[in-house]
Amino acid sequence: MDAREMKIKAAAVALGFVEDGMRLGIGTGSTAEEFVRLLAEKVAGGFKVQGVPTSERTARLCLELGVPLKSLDELPELDLTVDGADEVDSALRLVKGGGGALLREKIVASASERMIVIADETKLVETLGKFPLPVEVNPFGLAATRIAVEKAAARLGLSGEIRLRQSGDGVFVTDGGHYILDASFGRIPDAEALSDALHAIPGVVEHGLFIGLADAAVIAGAEGATVIEAEG
Numbered sequence: 001m002d003a004r005e006m007k008i009k010a011a012a013v014a015l016g017f018v019e020d021g022m023r024l025g026i027g028t029g030s031t032a033e034e035f036v037r038l039l040a041e042k043v044a045g046g047f048k049v050q051g052v053p054t055s056e057r058t059a060r061l062c063l064e065l066g067v068p069l070k071s072l073d074e075l076p077e078l079d080l081t082v083d084g085a086d087e088v089d090s091a092l093r094l095v096k097g098g099g100g101a102l103l104r105e106k107i108v109a110s111a112s113e114r115m116i117v118i119a120d121e122t123k124l125v126e127t128l129g130k131f132p133l134p135v136e137v138n139p140f141g142l143a144a145t146r147i148a149v150e151k152a153a154a155r156l157g158l159s160g161e162i163r164l165r166q167s168g169d170g171v172f173v174t175d176g177g178h179y180i181l182d183a184s185f186g187r188i189p190d191a192e193a194l195s196d197a198l199h200a201i202p203g204v205v206e207h208g209l210f211i212g213l214a215d216a217a218v219i220a221g222a223e224g225a226t227v228i229e230a231e232g
């Protein structure tokens, strides 16, 4: 199986958890897009869902493929969210935000009864932090916020390059009008402490550590897909 086939496999297994009539959070990224394509085929066959997209990009694909959408304000409580991830550890802690959608993704996942992560096996890690951690920040006070992020990380023994994400000729701007700092701290032994420290910085809107949100992960490898359930 190549990388795309693994994403399709994970998406297909996750689709098995979607029931007729569900209110569904729909993630962002290349793996989530495979899920949207499979979902659209089921919808075309008469399957009913109401989707809440986690980004403008996902909304566009859903509309193009005929997946019915609602806003989170119209449907503030969801049954299930299916989304990709940049990293997954064995406790189902995640790094997300490689596509810049982490804020809406976290809001939608938090409004959902269950979250299922779909990923290929390259995303599975022992300790989070190989992938740079996206930190979404308010453009106001960017330099001060960057220094505050550096200092908060240093107090936890973490350091590394913090880059302002770029897109084309300019700064990458999220759907919410914010910027993203990609922090290459290396391995993050205490993700909970880093999450708390980042949340305490006023200029930080949100960060890409998803802790206690995923209920299951469908991890696809060359041999097929494995479902990892959260403990407790």
Ligand SMILES: O=C[C@H](O)[C@H](O)[C@H](O)COP(=O)(O)O
Binding pocket: 027, 028, 029, 030, 031, 032, 083, 084, 085, 086, 095, 096, 097, 098, 099, 100, 101, 102, 105
């Ligand atoms: O902001 C983007 C999201 O968190 C994505 O779900 C994440 O980056 C994984 O994307 P992909 O499935 O393309 O690797």
